[in-house]
Amino acid sequence: MSHPGATASDRHKVVIIGSGFGGLNAAQALKRTDVDIKLIARTTHHLFQPLLYQVATGIISEGEIAPPTRLILRKQRNAQVLLGDVTHVNLEKKTVESVLLGHTYSTPYDTLILAAGAGQSYFGNDHFAEWAPGMKTIDDALELRGRILGAFEQAERSSDPERRKKLLTFVVVGAGPTGVEMAGQIQELADQTLKGSFRHIDPTEAHVILLDAAPAVLPPMGEKLGLKAKERLEKMGVEIQLNAMVTDVDRNGITVKDSDGTLRRIESACKVWSAGVQASPLGKDLAAQSETEIDRAGRVIVNPDLSIPGHPNVFVVGDMAFVPGVPGMAQGAIQGGKYVAAIVKNEAAARAHGTKPKPRVPFKYFDKGSMATVSKWNAVAKVGKLEFGGFIAWLAWLGLHLIYLVGFKTKIATLLSWAVTFLSRQRGQLTITEQQAYARIRIEELQEIAASVQESEKAAS
Numbered sequence: 001m002s003h004p005g006a007t008a009s010d011r012h013k014v015v016i017i018g019s020g021f022g023g024l025n026a027a028q029a030l031k032r033t034d035v036d037i038k039l040i041a042r043t044t045h046h047l048f049q050p051l052l053y054q055v056a057t058g059i060i061s062e063g064e065i066a067p068p069t070r071l072i073l074r075k076q077r078n079a080q081v082l083l084g085d086v087t088h089v090n091l092e093k094k095t096v097e098s099v100l101l102g103h104t105y106s107t108p109y110d111t112l113i114l115a116a117g118a119g120q121s122y123f124g125n126d127h128f129a130e131w132a133p134g135m136k137t138i139d140d141a142l143e144l145r146g147r148i149l150g151a152f153e154q155a156e157r158s159s160d161p162e163r164r165k166k167l168l169t170f171v172v173v174g175a176g177p178t179g180v181e182m183a184g185q186i187q188e189l190a191d192q193t194l195k196g197s198f199r200h201i202d203p204t205e206a207h208v209i210l211l212d213a214a215p216a217v218l219p220p221m222g223e224k225l226g227l228k229a230k231e232r233l234e235k236m237g238v239e240i241q242l243n244a245m246v247t248d249v250d251r252n253g254i255t256v257k258d259s260d261g262t263l264r265r266i267e268s269a270c271k272v273w274s275a276g277v278q279a280s281p282l283g284k285d286l287a288a289q290s291e292t293e294i295d296r297a298g299r300v301i302v303n304p305d306l307s308i309p310g311h312p313n314v315f316v317v318g319d320m321a322f323v324p325g326v327p328g329m330a331q332g333a334i335q336g337g338k339y340v341a342a343i344v345k346n347e348a349a350a351r352a353h354g355t356k357p358k359p360r361v362p363f364k365y366f367d368k369g370s371m372a373t374v375s376k377w378n379a380v381a382k383v384g385k386l387e388f389g390g391f392i393a394w395l396a397w398l399g400l401h402l403i404y405l406v407g408f409k410t411k412i413a414t415l416l417s418w419a420v421t422f423l424s425r426q427r428g429q430l431t432i433t434e435q436q437a438y439a440r441i442r443i444e445e446l447q448e449i450a451a452s453v454q455e456s457e458k459a460a461s
């Protein structure tokens, strides 16, 4: 649709924050719309988060789930991809501030789509992150791969049985889909891929613990599927501890409070955090400048058309938004991104024809179901009222993930990696580097050094 006489500078400016499911789908759905799109994200890639656990456990490479956004949108002439960390949205001036390597950029918008997702929540205990990384980014997944494989390496060199036990105990906190997938894969990595490759330790003696403060595994998927997943994990050797709340995490393990109030300790060198999410702080930024409200998880409570109160051209989609009945899942973000793009498209067409746009209809989520893999050949799935588990669910999981992976090359590469792992027990991505495994600790050490230098300079002046 062409706007007669429109130039690049007076074209309607759409700024999208985030290149995840919500942001990317919004941008792609505006391909043939006469608008100027600037997609700003803090990473150069679009990340397929549901497969991060496979990067962490060496099944696939990071490139397979993180294609460059720039290349995905290469042929979309109305879209420009910009790298930057968005720090502020100025609702009055209608600008977005983003930072790249210390430089701040201001980008004006007519329509703004916020799709900045969510980060890990440690429920107010952010210091847990140092010893129990979450699983939200490629950095997280590679760091975890380094820590998991690094623990086996250290155990091989240890002559102290207590230390070996600690190194071979892996604790996954949070029994949602990510926790279940992670625990199952660490167990399979130990029992199948690493078996027989060490001389001093037996990797199959690794002890994987999946724990949660809730009384069930996979609570959002219902009791029946939760039990199925639990039984399968236990059969594989994973120990499930429910009603167990983590009260502390340190280098050597975690402290847990059971439902009867008893405190106990689990000695473990490698901990994974997959409990709880906190929406992007940009929601709070919006709330500080408007009548927008956020919920406890920091999600923006949006209007029925996903806009924010008093700002009909500022939309929030995906994990950043709270919409009743819409789960924090890929489909919620994809459908939200496409829905907002349809509004933008409709209103651009009306502007071009000098007519009134069709009234906005409220966003309606179509529930396509949810699934989680438990182990090789075994998954659980819930589609409408239908609940099933086992091999059929696993096949459905495989097919659906292939459909939603972005790009033909990515799909082929992933399929090949899966063939290697599922048919042979091998894994093609077991490379680790010291930087990956210890970057977070080193960065924190550097920050502490910098802070103490600043303090002593202050004291001296």
Ligand SMILES: Cc1cc2nc3c(=O)[nH]c(=O)nc-3n(C[C@H](O)[C@H](O)[C@H](O)COP(=O)(O)OP(=O)(O)OC[C@H]3O[C@@H](n4cnc5c(N)ncnc54)[C@H](O)[C@@H]3O)c2cc1C
Residues within 6 Å of the ligand: 017, 018, 019, 020, 021, 022, 023, 040, 041, 042, 043, 045, 046, 047, 048, 049, 050, 051, 052, 053, 084, 085, 086, 087, 115, 116, 117, 118, 135, 136, 177, 178, 280, 282, 317, 318, 319, 320, 328, 329, 330, 331, 333, 371
């Ligand atoms: C480990 C894991 C497993 C999952 N498994 C499943 C699953 O099996 N099925 C399912 O349906 N869902 C799953 N999910 C949830 C699903 O991935 C999310 O619901 C979905 O990614 C949300 O999309 P989004 O666009 O809102 O946010 P995201 O996909 O998180 O994208 C956010 C984007 O915003 C960018 N960004 C964030 N802050 C800023 C900033 N300040 N400045 C610039 N850019 C910023 C990020 O770099 C990213 O590009 C999983 C999530 C995780 C973490």
